[in-house]
Amino acid sequence: MADETPEPRRVGFVGAGRMAEAIAQGLIRAGKVEAKQVLASAPTDKNLCHFRALGCQTTHSNHEVLQNCPLVIFATKPQVLPAVLAEVAPVVTTEHIIVSVAAGISLSSMEELLPPKTRVLRVSPNLPCVVQExxxxxxxxxxxxxEDAKLLQNLLEACGQCIEVPESYVDIHTGLSGSGVAFVCTFSEALAEGAIKMGMPSDLAHRIAAQTLLGTAKMLQQEGKHPAQLRTDVLTPAGTTIHGLHALEQGGFRAAAMSAVEAATCRAKELSKK
Structure with missing residues:
Protein backbone atom coordinates (compact mmCIF):
# COMPACT_ATOMS: atom_id res chain seq x y z
CA MET A 1 0.00 0.00 0.00
CA ALA A 2 1.37 3.45 -0.91
CA ASP A 3 2.36 5.88 1.83
CA GLU A 4 -0.64 8.13 2.30
CA THR A 5 1.05 10.56 4.68
CA PRO A 6 0.03 14.03 3.44
CA GLU A 7 2.78 16.49 2.60
CA PRO A 8 2.47 19.98 4.08
CA ARG A 9 1.66 22.64 1.52
CA ARG A 10 4.24 25.00 3.00
CA VAL A 11 7.29 24.47 5.19
CA GLY A 12 8.85 27.30 7.16
CA PHE A 13 12.32 27.76 8.60
CA VAL A 14 13.15 30.15 11.41
CA GLY A 15 16.90 30.38 11.16
CA ALA A 16 18.69 29.89 7.85
CA GLY A 17 22.07 28.42 8.70
CA ARG A 18 23.80 25.44 7.14
CA MET A 19 21.61 22.79 8.77
CA ALA A 20 18.41 24.57 7.78
CA GLU A 21 19.69 24.90 4.23
CA ALA A 22 20.64 21.21 4.15
CA ILE A 23 17.18 20.12 5.27
CA ALA A 24 15.46 22.45 2.81
CA GLN A 25 17.67 21.22 -0.02
CA GLY A 26 16.85 17.61 0.83
CA LEU A 27 13.11 18.27 0.89
CA ILE A 28 13.20 20.05 -2.44
CA ARG A 29 15.45 17.51 -4.20
CA ALA A 30 13.27 14.64 -3.02
CA GLY A 31 10.12 16.39 -4.23
CA LYS A 32 8.65 16.52 -0.72
CA VAL A 33 7.86 20.20 -1.15
CA GLU A 34 8.28 22.75 -3.95
CA ALA A 35 10.97 25.37 -3.50
CA LYS A 36 8.45 28.20 -3.86
CA GLN A 37 6.49 26.71 -0.93
CA VAL A 38 9.45 27.07 1.45
CA LEU A 39 9.66 30.27 3.48
CA ALA A 40 12.75 31.05 5.57
CA SER A 41 13.47 33.88 7.98
CA ALA A 42 16.70 35.26 9.43
CA PRO A 43 17.75 38.63 10.87
CA THR A 44 20.05 39.44 7.92
CA ASP A 45 20.56 38.42 4.29
CA LYS A 46 23.82 36.59 5.10
CA ASN A 47 22.28 33.11 4.98
CA LEU A 48 18.99 33.87 3.26
CA CYS A 49 20.83 34.17 -0.06
CA HIS A 50 21.37 30.41 0.00
CA PHE A 51 17.62 29.83 0.30
CA ARG A 52 16.95 32.26 -2.53
CA ALA A 53 19.44 30.32 -4.68
CA LEU A 54 17.28 27.23 -4.10
CA GLY A 55 14.21 29.15 -5.30
CA CYS A 56 12.72 29.57 -1.81
CA GLN A 57 10.89 32.57 -0.39
CA THR A 58 12.60 34.58 2.35
CA THR A 59 11.73 37.19 4.95
CA HIS A 60 13.18 38.95 7.97
CA SER A 61 9.96 38.38 9.92
CA ASN A 62 9.60 35.25 12.06
CA HIS A 63 5.91 36.06 12.47
CA GLU A 64 5.44 35.94 8.71
CA VAL A 65 6.80 32.39 8.62
CA LEU A 66 4.35 31.25 11.32
CA GLN A 67 1.45 33.02 9.64
CA ASN A 68 2.08 31.28 6.32
CA CYS A 69 3.40 27.81 7.18
CA PRO A 70 1.70 24.98 9.12
CA LEU A 71 5.02 23.21 9.78
CA VAL A 72 7.88 25.34 11.02
CA ILE A 73 11.43 24.14 11.66
CA PHE A 74 13.36 26.23 14.18
CA ALA A 75 17.05 26.06 13.29
CA THR A 76 18.40 28.90 15.39
CA LYS A 77 21.37 28.71 17.72
CA PRO A 78 20.37 27.03 21.01
CA GLN A 79 21.11 30.10 23.10
CA VAL A 80 18.65 32.26 21.17
CA LEU A 81 15.86 29.69 20.67
CA PRO A 82 13.99 30.49 23.94
CA ALA A 83 13.79 34.18 23.03
CA VAL A 84 12.65 33.36 19.48
CA LEU A 85 9.94 30.98 20.74
CA ALA A 86 8.71 33.61 23.18
CA GLU A 87 8.59 36.13 20.32
CA VAL A 88 6.48 33.96 18.02
CA ALA A 89 4.26 32.43 20.73
CA PRO A 90 1.40 34.95 20.14
CA VAL A 91 0.94 33.69 16.56
CA VAL A 92 1.37 29.95 17.24
CA THR A 93 -1.90 27.99 17.01
CA THR A 94 -2.96 24.40 17.55
CA GLU A 95 -2.76 23.97 13.77
CA HIS A 96 1.01 24.44 13.81
CA ILE A 97 3.61 21.70 14.03
CA ILE A 98 6.67 23.19 15.71
CA VAL A 99 9.99 21.41 15.15
CA SER A 100 13.31 22.27 16.76
CA VAL A 101 16.74 21.15 15.60
CA ALA A 102 18.52 23.17 18.28
CA ALA A 103 20.69 21.09 20.60
CA GLY A 104 20.14 21.12 24.33
CA ILE A 105 16.63 22.62 24.43
CA SER A 106 14.19 20.05 25.84
CA LEU A 107 10.64 19.46 24.71
CA SER A 108 9.30 20.58 28.09
CA SER A 109 11.25 23.85 27.86
CA MET A 110 9.76 24.56 24.45
CA GLU A 111 6.24 23.64 25.56
CA GLU A 112 6.50 26.04 28.48
CA LEU A 113 7.31 28.91 26.11
CA LEU A 114 4.50 28.15 23.66
CA PRO A 115 0.69 28.19 23.99
CA PRO A 116 -1.01 25.21 25.67
CA LYS A 117 -1.45 22.09 23.50
CA THR A 118 1.12 23.21 20.93
CA ARG A 119 2.38 20.27 18.89
CA VAL A 120 6.13 20.21 19.44
CA LEU A 121 8.78 17.83 18.11
CA ARG A 122 12.53 17.81 18.48
CA VAL A 123 15.06 16.57 15.93
CA SER A 124 18.76 15.88 16.39
CA PRO A 125 20.43 15.97 12.96
CA ASN A 126 24.07 15.65 12.02
CA LEU A 127 26.25 17.32 9.41
CA PRO A 128 25.90 14.66 6.65
CA CYS A 129 22.35 15.95 6.17
CA VAL A 130 24.19 18.38 3.87
CA VAL A 131 24.69 15.50 1.41
CA GLN A 132 21.33 13.85 2.21
CA GLU A 133 23.04 11.09 4.21
CA GLU A 147 0.35 11.55 12.36
CA ASP A 148 2.57 14.52 13.25
CA ALA A 149 5.51 12.22 13.92
CA LYS A 150 4.86 10.23 10.74
CA LEU A 151 4.65 13.41 8.67
CA LEU A 152 7.92 14.77 10.02
CA GLN A 153 9.73 11.47 9.68
CA ASN A 154 8.54 11.12 6.09
CA LEU A 155 9.84 14.60 5.29
CA LEU A 156 13.21 14.23 6.99
CA GLU A 157 14.00 10.92 5.35
CA ALA A 158 14.76 13.06 2.31
CA CYS A 159 17.89 14.07 4.24
CA GLY A 160 18.96 10.61 5.42
CA GLN A 161 17.83 8.19 8.10
CA CYS A 162 15.33 9.46 10.70
CA ILE A 163 14.32 7.31 13.67
CA GLU A 164 11.84 8.15 16.43
CA VAL A 165 13.33 7.63 19.90
CA PRO A 166 12.65 8.59 23.53
CA GLU A 167 13.99 12.05 24.37
CA SER A 168 16.54 10.48 26.73
CA TYR A 169 18.37 9.13 23.67
CA VAL A 170 18.88 12.53 22.06
CA ASP A 171 22.02 13.46 24.00
CA ILE A 172 23.45 9.99 23.33
CA HIS A 173 22.79 10.53 19.62
CA THR A 174 24.69 13.81 19.86
CA GLY A 175 27.70 11.97 21.28
CA LEU A 176 27.44 9.09 18.82
CA SER A 177 26.45 10.76 15.57
CA GLY A 178 26.72 14.52 15.98
CA SER A 179 30.21 14.48 17.46
CA GLY A 180 30.84 11.14 15.77
CA VAL A 181 31.34 12.93 12.45
CA ALA A 182 34.50 14.47 13.90
CA PHE A 183 35.62 11.12 15.32
CA VAL A 184 35.20 9.44 11.93
CA CYS A 185 37.07 12.27 10.20
CA THR A 186 39.92 11.86 12.66
CA PHE A 187 40.05 8.12 11.93
CA SER A 188 39.95 8.74 8.18
CA GLU A 189 42.80 11.23 8.52
CA ALA A 190 44.81 8.74 10.58
CA LEU A 191 44.26 5.95 8.04
CA ALA A 192 45.47 8.20 5.25
CA GLU A 193 48.48 9.36 7.23
CA GLY A 194 49.46 5.74 7.82
CA ALA A 195 49.49 5.23 4.06
CA ILE A 196 51.43 8.47 3.58
CA LYS A 197 54.01 7.23 6.09
CA MET A 198 54.42 4.12 3.95
CA GLY A 199 54.97 6.14 0.78
CA MET A 200 51.57 6.86 -0.79
CA PRO A 201 50.86 10.41 -2.07
CA SER A 202 48.64 12.44 0.28
CA ASP A 203 45.74 13.18 -2.11
CA LEU A 204 45.47 9.54 -3.14
CA ALA A 205 45.67 8.28 0.44
CA HIS A 206 42.87 10.57 1.62
CA ARG A 207 40.66 9.62 -1.35
CA ILE A 208 41.10 5.92 -0.69
CA ALA A 209 40.56 6.30 3.07
CA ALA A 210 37.28 8.19 2.53
CA GLN A 211 36.06 5.63 -0.01
CA THR A 212 36.97 2.80 2.37
CA LEU A 213 34.78 4.36 5.08
CA LEU A 214 31.94 4.93 2.62
CA GLY A 215 32.03 1.41 1.21
CA THR A 216 32.24 -0.20 4.64
CA ALA A 217 29.30 1.85 5.91
CA LYS A 218 27.18 0.84 2.91
CA MET A 219 27.98 -2.83 3.48
CA LEU A 220 27.00 -2.56 7.15
CA GLN A 221 23.69 -0.97 6.19
CA GLN A 222 22.80 -3.06 3.17
CA GLU A 223 23.91 -6.47 4.43
CA GLY A 224 22.63 -5.91 7.96
CA LYS A 225 25.64 -7.61 9.50
CA HIS A 226 27.05 -6.85 12.93
CA PRO A 227 30.41 -5.05 12.49
CA ALA A 228 32.21 -8.01 14.06
CA GLN A 229 30.87 -10.29 11.31
CA LEU A 230 32.07 -8.00 8.54
CA ARG A 231 35.43 -7.63 10.27
CA THR A 232 35.76 -11.42 10.37
CA ASP A 233 35.14 -11.57 6.62
CA VAL A 234 38.36 -9.59 6.10
CA LEU A 235 40.51 -11.64 8.50
CA THR A 236 42.80 -14.42 7.33
CA PRO A 237 45.15 -16.38 9.60
CA ALA A 238 48.51 -14.61 9.95
CA GLY A 239 47.35 -12.04 7.37
CA THR A 240 47.70 -8.30 7.10
CA THR A 241 44.43 -7.38 8.82
CA ILE A 242 45.01 -9.25 12.07
CA HIS A 243 48.42 -7.63 12.40
CA GLY A 244 46.83 -4.22 11.91
CA LEU A 245 44.01 -4.96 14.37
CA HIS A 246 46.57 -6.05 16.95
CA ALA A 247 48.28 -2.68 16.58
CA LEU A 248 44.93 -0.90 17.08
CA GLU A 249 44.24 -2.89 20.24
CA GLN A 250 47.71 -2.12 21.57
CA GLY A 251 46.93 1.55 21.08
CA GLY A 252 43.65 1.27 22.99
CA PHE A 253 41.61 2.18 19.92
CA ARG A 254 38.35 0.53 21.00
CA ALA A 255 38.42 1.98 24.51
CA ALA A 256 39.34 5.41 23.18
CA ALA A 257 36.39 5.41 20.75
CA MET A 258 33.99 4.35 23.50
CA SER A 259 35.37 7.03 25.82
CA ALA A 260 34.98 9.67 23.10
CA VAL A 261 31.26 8.90 22.70
CA GLU A 262 30.84 8.85 26.48
CA ALA A 263 32.61 12.19 26.93
CA ALA A 264 30.61 13.87 24.16
CA THR A 265 27.33 12.48 25.53
CA CYS A 266 28.11 13.68 29.06
CA ARG A 267 28.90 17.14 27.72
CA ALA A 268 25.64 17.20 25.76
CA LYS A 269 23.76 16.33 28.96
CA GLU A 270 25.56 19.11 30.83
CA LEU A 271 24.57 21.63 28.16
CA SER A 272 20.96 20.41 28.24
CA LYS A 273 20.74 21.21 31.94
CA LYS A 274 21.88 24.80 31.48
Missing part, protein backbone atom coordinates in the same frame (compact mmCIF):
# COMPACT_ATOMS: atom_id res chain seq x y z
CA UNK A 134 22.24 12.33 7.70
CA UNK A 135 21.65 10.22 10.79
CA UNK A 136 18.75 11.83 12.65
CA UNK A 137 16.63 10.99 15.64
CA UNK A 138 13.33 12.64 16.49
CA UNK A 139 11.17 12.77 19.59
CA UNK A 140 7.76 14.28 20.23
CA UNK A 141 6.14 16.38 22.92
CA UNK A 142 2.96 15.70 24.86
CA UNK A 143 0.58 17.03 22.22
CA UNK A 144 2.21 15.79 19.00
CA UNK A 145 0.37 12.74 17.70
CA UNK A 146 1.27 9.76 15.58
Missing amino acids: GAMVMTRGHHAGN
Whole structure:
Protein backbone atom coordinates (compact mmCIF):
# COMPACT_ATOMS: atom_id res chain seq x y z
CA MET A 1 0.00 0.00 0.00
CA ALA A 2 1.37 3.45 -0.91
CA ASP A 3 2.36 5.88 1.83
CA GLU A 4 -0.64 8.13 2.30
CA THR A 5 1.05 10.56 4.68
CA PRO A 6 0.03 14.03 3.44
CA GLU A 7 2.78 16.49 2.60
CA PRO A 8 2.47 19.98 4.08
CA ARG A 9 1.66 22.64 1.52
CA ARG A 10 4.24 25.00 3.00
CA VAL A 11 7.29 24.47 5.19
CA GLY A 12 8.85 27.30 7.16
CA PHE A 13 12.32 27.76 8.60
CA VAL A 14 13.15 30.15 11.41
CA GLY A 15 16.90 30.38 11.16
CA ALA A 16 18.69 29.89 7.85
CA GLY A 17 22.07 28.42 8.70
CA ARG A 18 23.80 25.44 7.14
CA MET A 19 21.61 22.79 8.77
CA ALA A 20 18.41 24.57 7.78
CA GLU A 21 19.69 24.90 4.23
CA ALA A 22 20.64 21.21 4.15
CA ILE A 23 17.18 20.12 5.27
CA ALA A 24 15.46 22.45 2.81
CA GLN A 25 17.67 21.22 -0.02
CA GLY A 26 16.85 17.61 0.83
CA LEU A 27 13.11 18.27 0.89
CA ILE A 28 13.20 20.05 -2.44
CA ARG A 29 15.45 17.51 -4.20
CA ALA A 30 13.27 14.64 -3.02
CA GLY A 31 10.12 16.39 -4.23
CA LYS A 32 8.65 16.52 -0.72
CA VAL A 33 7.86 20.20 -1.15
CA GLU A 34 8.28 22.75 -3.95
CA ALA A 35 10.97 25.37 -3.50
CA LYS A 36 8.45 28.20 -3.86
CA GLN A 37 6.49 26.71 -0.93
CA VAL A 38 9.45 27.07 1.45
CA LEU A 39 9.66 30.27 3.48
CA ALA A 40 12.75 31.05 5.57
CA SER A 41 13.47 33.88 7.98
CA ALA A 42 16.70 35.26 9.43
CA PRO A 43 17.75 38.63 10.87
CA THR A 44 20.05 39.44 7.92
CA ASP A 45 20.56 38.42 4.29
CA LYS A 46 23.82 36.59 5.10
CA ASN A 47 22.28 33.11 4.98
CA LEU A 48 18.99 33.87 3.26
CA CYS A 49 20.83 34.17 -0.06
CA HIS A 50 21.37 30.41 0.00
CA PHE A 51 17.62 29.83 0.30
CA ARG A 52 16.95 32.26 -2.53
CA ALA A 53 19.44 30.32 -4.68
CA LEU A 54 17.28 27.23 -4.10
CA GLY A 55 14.21 29.15 -5.30
CA CYS A 56 12.72 29.57 -1.81
CA GLN A 57 10.89 32.57 -0.39
CA THR A 58 12.60 34.58 2.35
CA THR A 59 11.73 37.19 4.95
CA HIS A 60 13.18 38.95 7.97
CA SER A 61 9.96 38.38 9.92
CA ASN A 62 9.60 35.25 12.06
CA HIS A 63 5.91 36.06 12.47
CA GLU A 64 5.44 35.94 8.71
CA VAL A 65 6.80 32.39 8.62
CA LEU A 66 4.35 31.25 11.32
CA GLN A 67 1.45 33.02 9.64
CA ASN A 68 2.08 31.28 6.32
CA CYS A 69 3.40 27.81 7.18
CA PRO A 70 1.70 24.98 9.12
CA LEU A 71 5.02 23.21 9.78
CA VAL A 72 7.88 25.34 11.02
CA ILE A 73 11.43 24.14 11.66
CA PHE A 74 13.36 26.23 14.18
CA ALA A 75 17.05 26.06 13.29
CA THR A 76 18.40 28.90 15.39
CA LYS A 77 21.37 28.71 17.72
CA PRO A 78 20.37 27.03 21.01
CA GLN A 79 21.11 30.10 23.10
CA VAL A 80 18.65 32.26 21.17
CA LEU A 81 15.86 29.69 20.67
CA PRO A 82 13.99 30.49 23.94
CA ALA A 83 13.79 34.18 23.03
CA VAL A 84 12.65 33.36 19.48
CA LEU A 85 9.94 30.98 20.74
CA ALA A 86 8.71 33.61 23.18
CA GLU A 87 8.59 36.13 20.32
CA VAL A 88 6.48 33.96 18.02
CA ALA A 89 4.26 32.43 20.73
CA PRO A 90 1.40 34.95 20.14
CA VAL A 91 0.94 33.69 16.56
CA VAL A 92 1.37 29.95 17.24
CA THR A 93 -1.90 27.99 17.01
CA THR A 94 -2.96 24.40 17.55
CA GLU A 95 -2.76 23.97 13.77
CA HIS A 96 1.01 24.44 13.81
CA ILE A 97 3.61 21.70 14.03
CA ILE A 98 6.67 23.19 15.71
CA VAL A 99 9.99 21.41 15.15
CA SER A 100 13.31 22.27 16.76
CA VAL A 101 16.74 21.15 15.60
CA ALA A 102 18.52 23.17 18.28
CA ALA A 103 20.69 21.09 20.60
CA GLY A 104 20.14 21.12 24.33
CA ILE A 105 16.63 22.62 24.43
CA SER A 106 14.19 20.05 25.84
CA LEU A 107 10.64 19.46 24.71
CA SER A 108 9.30 20.58 28.09
CA SER A 109 11.25 23.85 27.86
CA MET A 110 9.76 24.56 24.45
CA GLU A 111 6.24 23.64 25.56
CA GLU A 112 6.50 26.04 28.48
CA LEU A 113 7.31 28.91 26.11
CA LEU A 114 4.50 28.15 23.66
CA PRO A 115 0.69 28.19 23.99
CA PRO A 116 -1.01 25.21 25.67
CA LYS A 117 -1.45 22.09 23.50
CA THR A 118 1.12 23.21 20.93
CA ARG A 119 2.38 20.27 18.89
CA VAL A 120 6.13 20.21 19.44
CA LEU A 121 8.78 17.83 18.11
CA ARG A 122 12.53 17.81 18.48
CA VAL A 123 15.06 16.57 15.93
CA SER A 124 18.76 15.88 16.39
CA PRO A 125 20.43 15.97 12.96
CA ASN A 126 24.07 15.65 12.02
CA LEU A 127 26.25 17.32 9.41
CA PRO A 128 25.90 14.66 6.65
CA CYS A 129 22.35 15.95 6.17
CA VAL A 130 24.19 18.38 3.87
CA VAL A 131 24.69 15.50 1.41
CA GLN A 132 21.33 13.85 2.21
CA GLU A 133 23.04 11.09 4.21
CA GLY A 134 22.24 12.33 7.70
CA ALA A 135 21.65 10.22 10.79
CA MET A 136 18.75 11.83 12.65
CA VAL A 137 16.63 10.99 15.64
CA MET A 138 13.33 12.64 16.49
CA THR A 139 11.17 12.77 19.59
CA ARG A 140 7.76 14.28 20.23
CA GLY A 141 6.14 16.38 22.92
CA HIS A 142 2.96 15.70 24.86
CA HIS A 143 0.58 17.03 22.22
CA ALA A 144 2.21 15.79 19.00
CA GLY A 145 0.37 12.74 17.70
CA ASN A 146 1.27 9.76 15.58
CA GLU A 147 0.35 11.55 12.36
CA ASP A 148 2.57 14.52 13.25
CA ALA A 149 5.51 12.22 13.92
CA LYS A 150 4.86 10.23 10.74
CA LEU A 151 4.65 13.41 8.67
CA LEU A 152 7.92 14.77 10.02
CA GLN A 153 9.73 11.47 9.68
CA ASN A 154 8.54 11.12 6.09
CA LEU A 155 9.84 14.60 5.29
CA LEU A 156 13.21 14.23 6.99
CA GLU A 157 14.00 10.92 5.35
CA ALA A 158 14.76 13.06 2.31
CA CYS A 159 17.89 14.07 4.24
CA GLY A 160 18.96 10.61 5.42
CA GLN A 161 17.83 8.19 8.10
CA CYS A 162 15.33 9.46 10.70
CA ILE A 163 14.32 7.31 13.67
CA GLU A 164 11.84 8.15 16.43
CA VAL A 165 13.33 7.63 19.90
CA PRO A 166 12.65 8.59 23.53
CA GLU A 167 13.99 12.05 24.37
CA SER A 168 16.54 10.48 26.73
CA TYR A 169 18.37 9.13 23.67
CA VAL A 170 18.88 12.53 22.06
CA ASP A 171 22.02 13.46 24.00
CA ILE A 172 23.45 9.99 23.33
CA HIS A 173 22.79 10.53 19.62
CA THR A 174 24.69 13.81 19.86
CA GLY A 175 27.70 11.97 21.28
CA LEU A 176 27.44 9.09 18.82
CA SER A 177 26.45 10.76 15.57
CA GLY A 178 26.72 14.52 15.98
CA SER A 179 30.21 14.48 17.46
CA GLY A 180 30.84 11.14 15.77
CA VAL A 181 31.34 12.93 12.45
CA ALA A 182 34.50 14.47 13.90
CA PHE A 183 35.62 11.12 15.32
CA VAL A 184 35.20 9.44 11.93
CA CYS A 185 37.07 12.27 10.20
CA THR A 186 39.92 11.86 12.66
CA PHE A 187 40.05 8.12 11.93
CA SER A 188 39.95 8.74 8.18
CA GLU A 189 42.80 11.23 8.52
CA ALA A 190 44.81 8.74 10.58
CA LEU A 191 44.26 5.95 8.04
CA ALA A 192 45.47 8.20 5.25
CA GLU A 193 48.48 9.36 7.23
CA GLY A 194 49.46 5.74 7.82
CA ALA A 195 49.49 5.23 4.06
CA ILE A 196 51.43 8.47 3.58
CA LYS A 197 54.01 7.23 6.09
CA MET A 198 54.42 4.12 3.95
CA GLY A 199 54.97 6.14 0.78
CA MET A 200 51.57 6.86 -0.79
CA PRO A 201 50.86 10.41 -2.07
CA SER A 202 48.64 12.44 0.28
CA ASP A 203 45.74 13.18 -2.11
CA LEU A 204 45.47 9.54 -3.14
CA ALA A 205 45.67 8.28 0.44
CA HIS A 206 42.87 10.57 1.62
CA ARG A 207 40.66 9.62 -1.35
CA ILE A 208 41.10 5.92 -0.69
CA ALA A 209 40.56 6.30 3.07
CA ALA A 210 37.28 8.19 2.53
CA GLN A 211 36.06 5.63 -0.01
CA THR A 212 36.97 2.80 2.37
CA LEU A 213 34.78 4.36 5.08
CA LEU A 214 31.94 4.93 2.62
CA GLY A 215 32.03 1.41 1.21
CA THR A 216 32.24 -0.20 4.64
CA ALA A 217 29.30 1.85 5.91
CA LYS A 218 27.18 0.84 2.91
CA MET A 219 27.98 -2.83 3.48
CA LEU A 220 27.00 -2.56 7.15
CA GLN A 221 23.69 -0.97 6.19
CA GLN A 222 22.80 -3.06 3.17
CA GLU A 223 23.91 -6.47 4.43
CA GLY A 224 22.63 -5.91 7.96
CA LYS A 225 25.64 -7.61 9.50
CA HIS A 226 27.05 -6.85 12.93
CA PRO A 227 30.41 -5.05 12.49
CA ALA A 228 32.21 -8.01 14.06
CA GLN A 229 30.87 -10.29 11.31
CA LEU A 230 32.07 -8.00 8.54
CA ARG A 231 35.43 -7.63 10.27
CA THR A 232 35.76 -11.42 10.37
CA ASP A 233 35.14 -11.57 6.62
CA VAL A 234 38.36 -9.59 6.10
CA LEU A 235 40.51 -11.64 8.50
CA THR A 236 42.80 -14.42 7.33
CA PRO A 237 45.15 -16.38 9.60
CA ALA A 238 48.51 -14.61 9.95
CA GLY A 239 47.35 -12.04 7.37
CA THR A 240 47.70 -8.30 7.10
CA THR A 241 44.43 -7.38 8.82
CA ILE A 242 45.01 -9.25 12.07
CA HIS A 243 48.42 -7.63 12.40
CA GLY A 244 46.83 -4.22 11.91
CA LEU A 245 44.01 -4.96 14.37
CA HIS A 246 46.57 -6.05 16.95
CA ALA A 247 48.28 -2.68 16.58
CA LEU A 248 44.93 -0.90 17.08
CA GLU A 249 44.24 -2.89 20.24
CA GLN A 250 47.71 -2.12 21.57
CA GLY A 251 46.93 1.55 21.08
CA GLY A 252 43.65 1.27 22.99
CA PHE A 253 41.61 2.18 19.92
CA ARG A 254 38.35 0.53 21.00
CA ALA A 255 38.42 1.98 24.51
CA ALA A 256 39.34 5.41 23.18
CA ALA A 257 36.39 5.41 20.75
CA MET A 258 33.99 4.35 23.50
CA SER A 259 35.37 7.03 25.82
CA ALA A 260 34.98 9.67 23.10
CA VAL A 261 31.26 8.90 22.70
CA GLU A 262 30.84 8.85 26.48
CA ALA A 263 32.61 12.19 26.93
CA ALA A 264 30.61 13.87 24.16
CA THR A 265 27.33 12.48 25.53
CA CYS A 266 28.11 13.68 29.06
CA ARG A 267 28.90 17.14 27.72
CA ALA A 268 25.64 17.20 25.76
CA LYS A 269 23.76 16.33 28.96
CA GLU A 270 25.56 19.11 30.83
CA LEU A 271 24.57 21.63 28.16
CA SER A 272 20.96 20.41 28.24
CA LYS A 273 20.74 21.21 31.94
CA LYS A 274 21.88 24.80 31.48
